[in-house]
Amino acid sequence: MDLSLTESQEMLKASARELVEREFSKDNLVKKDTNGGFQPSDWKKIADLGWAGLLIPDEFGGEGGSLTDAAVIFHELGRGPVPGPHFSSAVLGTLTVLEGATPEQKMSLLPRLAVGATVVLAPAITESDYGWSASQIQMKAAKRNGSYTLNGAKLFVQDAIGATHILCAARLGSGKIGLFIVDAKTPGVSLRPLPGFTTGVGEVRFDRVIIHESNLLGEGREDGWTILERTLQKAIPILCAYQVGGSEKVFEMSLEYANTRVQFGMVIGRFQRVQDHVIEQVNQLDAARWATYEALWKLDTGQPAAASVHMAKALASEAYYQVCNAAHEVHAGLGIMREYGLYLHTKMSRTLYHYLGDPKFHKRRLTNALEAQGVI
Amino acid sequence: MSKVGCRLTCPSFSPCGRRCRMRGETLWIRCFINAAYRAALILSLLSGARIEDGPSLSCPFTTLERLLFMDFELKFTPELEGFRKKVQDWLKANIPDGMENPADPVDLTLEGYNKQRALGRKMAELGWLYPTYPKEYGGGGLSDDEAIIIETELDRYDQLLPPYYDSGGKLAAATIMVWGTDEQKRAFLPPILTGKVRSWQLLTEPDAGSDLANVKTTAIRDGDHYVVNGQKIFVGSAHGAEWSWMIANTSPNGKRHENLSWFVLPMDLPGVTWTHMDLIFAGNESGALSGYKNTVYLENVRIPAFNLVGGENNGWKVAGTHLELEHGLMQGSLNGDRTLQKVFKVCRDLKREGRHLLEHDDVREELADLYIDSELTRLLHLRNYWMRSAKKPMTYEGPQAYLHMKRAALRTSKSLHKILGPYALTLDKERGLEDGHIEVQQRGGIVAQHPGGTVEIQKVIIARRLGIGRAVKEQAGVLR
Ligand SMILES: Cc1cc2nc3c(=O)[nH]c(=O)nc-3n(C[C@H](O)[C@H](O)[C@H](O)COP(=O)(O)OP(=O)(O)OC[C@H]3O[C@@H](n4cnc5c(N)ncnc54)[C@H](O)[C@@H]3O)c2cc1C
Numbered sequence: 063m064d065l066s067l068t069e070s071q072e073m074l075k076a077s078a079r080e081l082v083e084r085e086f087s088k089d090n091l092v093k094k095d096t097n098g099g100f101q102p103s104d105w106k107k108i109a110d111l112g113w114a115g116l117l118i119p120d121e122f123g124g125e126g127g128s129l130t131d132a133a134v135i136f137h138e139l140g141r142g143p144v145p146g147p148h149f150s151s152a153v154l155g156t157l158t159v160l161e162g163a164t165p166e167q168k169m170s171l172l173p174r175l176a177v178g179a180t181v182v183l184a185p186a187i188t189e190s191d192y193g194w195s196a197s198q199i200q201m202k203a204a205k206r207n208g209s210y211t212l213n214g215a216k217l218f219v220q221d222a223i224g225a226t227h228i229l230c231a232a233r234l235g236s237g238k239i240g241l242f243i244v245d246a247k248t249p250g251v252s253l254r255p256l257p258g259f260t261t262g263v264g265e266v267r268f269d270r271v272i273i274h275e276s277n278l279l280g281e282g283r284e285d286g287w288t289i290l291e292r293t294l295q296k297a298i299p300i301l302c303a304y305q306v307g308g309s310e311k312v313f314e315m316s317l318e319y320a321n322t323r324v325q326f327g328m329v330i331g332r333f334q335r336v337q338d339h340v341i342e343q344v345n346q347l348d349a350a351r352w353a354t355y356e357a358l359w360k361l362d363t364g365q366p367a368a369a370s371v372h373m374a375k376a377l378a379s380e381a382y383y384q385v386c387n388a389a390h391e392v393h394a395g396l397g398i399m400r401e402y403g404l405y406l407h408t409k410m411s412r413t414l415y416h417y418l419g420d421p422k423f424h425k426r427r428l429t430n431a432l433e434a435q436g437v438i
Numbered sequence: 439m440s441k442v443g444c445r446l447t448c449p450s451f452s453p454c455g456r457r458c459r460m461r462g463e464t465l466w467i468r469c470f471i472n473a474a475y476r477a478a479l480i481l482s483l484l485s486g487a488r489i490e491d492g493p494s495l496s497c498p499f500t501t502l503e504r505l506l507f508m509d510f511e512l513k514f515t516p517e518l519e520g521f522r523k524k525v526q527d528w529l530k531a532n533i534p535d536g537m538e539n540p541a542d543p544v545d546l547t548l549e550g551y552n553k554q555r556a557l558g559r560k561m562a563e564l565g566w567l568y569p570t571y572p573k574e575y576g577g578g579g580l581s582d583d584e585a586i587i588i589e590t591e592l593d594r595y596d597q598l599l600p601p602y603y604d605s606g607g608k609l610a611a612a613t614i615m616v617w618g619t620d621e622q623k624r625a626f627l628p629p630i631l632t633g634k635v636r637s638w639q640l641l642t643e644p645d646a647g648s649d650l651a652n653v654k655t656t657a658i659r660d661g662d663h664y665v666v667n668g669q670k671i672f673v674g675s676a677h678g679a680e681w682s683w684m685i686a687n688t689s690p691n692g693k694r695h696e697n698l699s700w701f702v703l704p705m706d707l708p709g710v711t712w713t714h715m716d717l718i719f720a721g722n723e724s725g726a727l728s729g730y731k732n733t734v735y736l737e738n739v740r741i742p743a744f745n746l747v748g749g750e751n752n753g754w755k756v757a758g759t760h761l762e763l764e765h766g767l768m769q770g771s772l773n774g775d776r777t778l779q780k781v782f783k784v785c786r787d788l789k790r791e792g793r794h795l796l797e798h799d800d801v802r803e804e805l806a807d808l809y810i811d812s813e814l815t816r817l818l819h820l821r822n823y824w825m826r827s828a829k830k831p832m833t834y835e836g837p838q839a840y841l842h843m844k845r846a847a848l849r850t851s852k853s854l855h856k857i858l859g860p861y862a863l864t865l866d867k868e869r870g871l872e873d874g875h876i877e878v879q880q881r882g883g884i885v886a887q888h889p890g891g892t893v894e895i896q897k898v899i900i901a902r903r904l905g906i907g908r909a910v911k912e913q914a915g916v917l918r
Pocket of ligand 1: 330393892
């Protein structure tokens with residue numbers, strides 16, 4: 063047994079940390095947040111390091127990295143927390159293409175995804191009946207003369223703003239779900255951000271958008287939801303790593319503050335009530351951390367991982383949320399000042415809490431998985 | 439006020455004027471713990487006999503009921519119901535159109551704010567702005583019951599009492615009532631209580647948050663004035679205020695707790711400036727619209743010495759009164775929770791997996807939790823209100839209610855998020871819920887943890903008042 067990262071993962075981690083500290087410092091992110099969010103030039107900085115294609119095999123111009131490699135980077139991005147389409151495009155979008163596309167579709171998409179600068183693929187799944195069950199996909203795709211017409215709205219889509227392409231889930235005539243690759247500039251497609259205590263969320267509307275059938279992922283041979291479910295098993299732990307990175311950073315901020323802020327003539331970390339908050343943070347953090355990395359290990363080594371994946375997402379969502387709450391207790395007034403930047407994590411923790419399923423959803427899935435494995 | 443109206447406040451005093459012998463503390467307790475004695479009392483009452491120590495027969499019905507049951511219901515006499523009618527009619531005629539109550543108080547326009555101030559002044563003419571303060575100081579000289587009626591009726595218009603955030607009336611005036619000289623009461627109270635001026639409270643500094651006694655803003659005597667220098671933070675609220683109520687250090691080399699004093703500070707004095715703070719939410723202190731929080735800079739500000747309240751370097755004792763109020767006693771109305779009503783509505787309307795949220799078991803569990811938290815808030819306030827008006831000695835109850843509210847606020851945020859997912863987080867006009875009130879609660883739940891003392895500080899006070907781990911229980915600050 064050895065729970066340490068490999069040498070090359072340590073290198074990835076170091077360069078990711080360096081990038082985050084240099085380009086996405088807290089002050090910088092606070093400024094970006096008030097000035098309209100993540101910019102395409104920021105995405106380029108990440109893509110230039112080859113990370114847009116990290117999970118793409120060499121044959122398509124990618125790095126051919128493992129899921130754990132990607133997680134190491136996302137852990138560091140989570141420490142920012144660096145917003146932007148890196149998860150949507152380089153992980154969820156990319157893995158969906160790898161899982162479900164025809165060879166021709168792969169040839170046309172993956173090399174461009176791998177360089178990042180030209181293609182950003184944002185999955186647009188959820189609708190007004192919000193949730194991560196197949197039954198909640200109601201948008202229709204009607205087929206006529208080799209084309210599909212998409213009509214409807216996708217809600218709470220991550221990173222759609224700024225994406226060049228949208229991966230849209232819609233019901234085919236057969237009742238199956240199809241996944242469509244839609245160029246964001248196609249007539250009838252409109253995007254708008256949804257403001258609030260959240261990050262990177264938008265609404266995508268499809269108003270009689272006509273898409274050539276060659277843009278249906280895998281030519282519709284397989285139910286799109288099956289492709290997506292398979293993809294999510296791999297993608298979710300990488301999102302968890304991002305949540306773990308965020309939790310880790312927020313824990314460090316709190317510990318440092320507890321050791322420097324003086325009230326009543328002593329550092330507040332001397333008060334047991336403040337200690338309780340920080341202890342809660344480290345407990346939450348470590349639970350999420352090790353569950354996440356074990357799930358990744360199982361996936362990378364080809365073991366059955368469903369139960370681990372669901373457990374990881376339940377724990378990581380909970381951890382990031384609670385670690386931020388505890389940080390607000392520790393920082394009191396300072397923590398709610400925007401310039402201090404804690405709120406960037408807080409709203410990210412809220413955003414990711416339900417993204418790809420909230421803890422309750424994953425706990426139910428966990429029980430299902432245990433049942434399927436004969437554990438229950 | 440007649441016998442029915444005194445039911446809430448009986449047995450410790452009897453506003454009906456008839457001396458109710460139930461006020462004998464020992465008797466009351468005995469009655470309740472000793473059922474046999476109670477039965478005997480009732481029997482003797484029914485037979486019309488007078489018994490020693492017994493309740494006054496002039497009030498038999500009330501007394502009887504009181505002996506048999508506790509009473510959680512606020513009941514009002516016909517006279518009080520008449521007063522309610524008067525308030526209703528007046529509000530109907532006088533609440534101006536277009537009163538604003540934005541989800542985020544920061545969005546309150548100057549126009550909307552001025553409407554609130556104007557309404558406040560009009561109410562003051564009838565003694566309704568600060569109903570329970572003495573008339574001679576600009577208050578209404580009214581009873582607690584009447585104040586509750588005014589507050590409840592305003593609540594129907596989504597307005598609070600007072601209709602604008604005013605720490606001057608809620609905190610400063612109450613403290614000045616205890617610590618001010620007669621001259622100071624005559625000078626400072628009428629402008630506040632008639633709504634002529636509104637005040638901020640200037641307590642917190644960069645190095646003095648929980649540790650308020652550590653304030654470094656200095657106020658040094660110079661002839662008939664004090665010269666003030668320093669910086670205050672987290673000072674409410676939008677659209678300025680005429681006065682402030684400030685704690686400062688009057689003896690920089692003095693001993694801790696013996697170096698502080700309180701001042702009434704007119705904000706138009708030269709040397710007072712402020713800037714808005716950029717916060718994730720500025721908070722709704724006790725539900726009152728508070729708008730922005732500010733950093734206030736004080737540079738060689740000359741305050742007349744007359745404005746020092748409670749004696750030089752006696753400020754920590756004065757703070758005892760102020761903080762007692764802030765730690766829970768000024769918080770909370772007895773009116774229901776509006777957010778909860780909005781949540782119920784959303785759960786009736788919005789669908790998940792094709793079924794209304796209300797039809798999902800997990801949602802129903804969360805709703806039950808939300809309801810319980812909101813009911814406990816109401817009950818703890820009801821209890822505190824009863825204790826105050828019945829002049830029961832209070833110790834930990836204020837901070838206990840406040841602690842509950844703070845905890846409940848954060849739990850509510852999470853429950854709403856669990857029920858509504860990303861809908862809870864957006865204030866988008868089309869997709870957001872209830873005009874942004876749900877999204878604001880997500881930020882507000884976090885921010886509610888800190889004002890008026892953090893969660894930890896409430897616990898510190900509760901522990902001291904209960905005497906956990908100490909021989910002598912700490913006493914509450916002096917109240918009017
Ligand atoms: C919305 C809002 C409105 C406000 N309004 C006003 C206002 O109108 N006027 C005004 O003057 N101030 C106002 N404040 C300031 C508020 O009173 C302070 O923020 C609060 O008292 C905490 O101080 P602090 O932020 O400096 O935190 P700190 O005191 O630095 O606390 C940091 C952490 O240490 C803990 N801690 C400190 N001492 C102890 C102890 N002895 N035991 C255990 N734990 C301890 C705290 O609980 C907290 O977890 C407001 C604050 C907010 C958020």
